[in-house]
Amino acid sequence: MNKDTTLKEKKAGVSRRKALKAFGLGATVAAGAAVASATPGKPSKVDISFDDQMGNYFQDHYKKMTKEEIKEALARLERRYKATYDVDIKVDNMPAQPGVLFGYALNISKCKGYRECVKACTETNNQSRDPEIQFIRVLEMDKGSMNMEEANHYFSDDETVPKPDKWYLPIQCHQCENPPCVKACPVEATWKEPDGITVIDYNWCIGCRMCMNACPYWARRFNWKAPSLPKEDINPVTHYLANRPREKGVVEKCFFCLQKTRKGEMPACQEACPTGARVFGNLLDPNSEIRYVLEHKNIFRLKEDLQTEPKFWYYSD
């Protein structure tokens, strides 16, 4: 019964989209303007077929697409990236592993403010280099205080860290179990996956930035212009919901390196941390490192009072 209705809905969706497509072809002026703003990079130089442009424009919500439609969408993206960046980028759509809920713990007594996590994150996740988009902010605060308004977000690379009278607090997306950003999105372009990671369909986001207002951790970034991503900096191993190159006017955020972690690998920030301050793993596995930390260390979470249930903990020894 349930299956039938969803199938019917899907079929109805397809025919609706076809009707829309026809309508769009008719309204050439509107569609033309739309396509001009829908293509990333420099639209005038990039050669993308008209079919692909239309397919991109009328692409449905990720969760509403059929398997075939997703396959088409991935192929379309790969063609587009090839045309834009001249790199063969593989766009994957591996689903969440069953029985996995990701969690992160960060040892604040070990973090020394080297910002290696920030660098590795950008190198792995194809963020725009100019304007620069970073998912992790490292705060430098006076010892004995946790007043974030007094924190230095821009401590210089000319000075050695850790400074004797400072401590360091890296902040990224906390992957809330009860994410306020998901609630705020008017078009459900962002949602929580079964493995606990809040993702964004960059092809569905309308760029209203409601989610940026809702996030208590300032984890979300906006593509104020088409991202500039030099060819040699591209990581060609990507996931649709994660690190595939983004486009102008959409929001993005940390996704715990979904493209890596769903394959059992560690996220880039954990790999890059030179002090071993970062512990990542499956919260549902009682023998995991993360569970050991949560059960044996003194932990805290930022802004727990907001009851968003972040899956990002801080601990110290």
Add this chain to the structure above:
Amino acid sequence: MKKLLKLLLIASLIFMAGGLAWGQDEDEEQDNSIRSNPENFEPATQLEKPSDLLKSEHVFRQVLRTVPTFTVDPREEEMDAYPCTDCHDNDEQMPNAEIRNLEEDHESIQLVHGNGRFWCLTCHNEDDRDQLTSLKNQPISFNESYLLCGQCHFQRQKDFFYGGHGKRKGNWQGDRKLSTCTECHNPHVPQIKGRNPVAQPKIRTGLSPTKTVHQVKYKPWEIKPKAGAAH
């Protein structure tokens, strides 16, 4: 009927009060001391091999018996002058247990670790120079330095075994490979050096950063700054 109910009520009240009193008695008998007396007395023993720590069956180490299996990258291949017996072959270069300033060989080694409490042979095995040594003079392989360090840093060692200290390499799922102690810490100077961080975030063109004044907040142990400086 009503009478019966009343009776039942009174009976249950009495029963509950008795239960409470009984419970209190038991509380009073509880030992509230916080000294760490082992619950089962066992005569003093020693591990046969230091690595038995992780397999050991004895009662005091129950916690460690659940350590998930792990491997570390072998260390011996990474070392510049290994095997040590290339020089310390017990013929020409007899081990010299005398505590002295190392001026001829190994003069580049700075031994900060332990602030002068240690000498080379605290950790390096006198009899088998290709091995390290435990406090009980049992050999420990260079590949298993965590067994050596954990003799003093036992809390860190426990965290290392379970994932609260050190770092798991490459994956969170599948075979567990850990960074061994000496991959991050120089055993002779274990404190990790400070250095310059990666560049700070850039502000996009067209915008300028806001200049703010770092307000030193009043710390009770410091002289209160002049009124107006703090908010």
Add this chain to the structure above:
Amino acid sequence: MGIIHFFTACFKELLKGGAAYWIWVTSLMLLVIQGVVTYAGQLQEGLIKTGMSDQVSWGIYVANFTFLVGMAAAAVMLVIPAYIFHNKDAKRVVILAEGLAVAASLMCMLFVTVDMGRPDRLWHLMPIVGHINFPYSLLTWDVLVLNGYLILNLLIPMYLLYNKYMGKEGNYKLVLTGAVLSMFWAISIHTVTAFLFSSNTARPFWSSALHAPKFLASAFAAGPAFIILSFKVIDMSGAFKIGKKTINLLAIIVTVALQINLLMTGAEFFAEFYSEGAHSASARYLFFGLNGADKLVPWIYSAIAMSLIALVLLMIRQTREHPITLSIACVLVVIGVWIEKGMGFVIPGFIPTPIGEIFEYTPNMHEVQVSLGIWGIGLLVFTALVKAAIPIQNGVLTHSK
């Protein structure tokens, strides 16, 4: 057939007018054209053209939107006396207020559209073809109520005017139902807009129950003040005589609403600063500056000063009834509330960021130009609606003639 006649007659009416009318329309057109050209640049390159940042991710566009939702809602202040209390003065001019509601709602939608990163994906917000997150996202509520309000305020006056044009007696019950509906709808649009902000627990400055009533109070001050000003212009043009009584009624509404708004500002000030905590950081930034950053401080005090001066002028009977001092008071109220909702509410909510960064925002020329363009469109629409409605309302323009 009648409806086509009606629209062509209305359109023809737009083409008649003196020199002042054409100067006004032409200058608005120029304003719109420069706005469209500027916006084309933004469409091409993205919102990077604006002064917004990841830190302050909403700016003057949303500030204008917030203000204009209030202007739209304020029409209800004439709808209630006209349709519910059958106040004759109000009934004569209510159509003009509804015209303002239409223009303001339209401007709201335009301001939201220009603030969007992907206006080409507006269809994602449409029911059925798109995928809307209703009822969870407050923005979907806002889209629904604004569209509904726009339609209501187009249909009711159009029905009334059409009947008057055709010389027919309209269905009174139908109009009354529509009026009652639009009354509640007006309250709802501004409440929903306030909830858009106060739903964010991440931003303690916004996350207060006071904002919905305060939004309404400031809207019922600024809206009628704007209506008074436009009535003065219409009155001066001689096209339509607006009674002193109507103006006085509106002036009293402005006075009371302004008093309530200032009371709430005071209450907010007390709650923020009597026991100042981390949650007061944005308020401190706004009123006193935070860690040396204080760009908004002059704005908020000028807004409060404007409101206070206007209140004094409005509370003294002689100045309230004198056309010049009343006009000055109304101008001060409109500007004061505009600052209060933009520079005094939307922007400081972002400073400092939820993780403490103090990063200031100033609207740049691009944003000002696009905003002026949208105001141009709004004023053009308002002018057109009023221009067509007045002769029908006066009984000059009818089907028979």
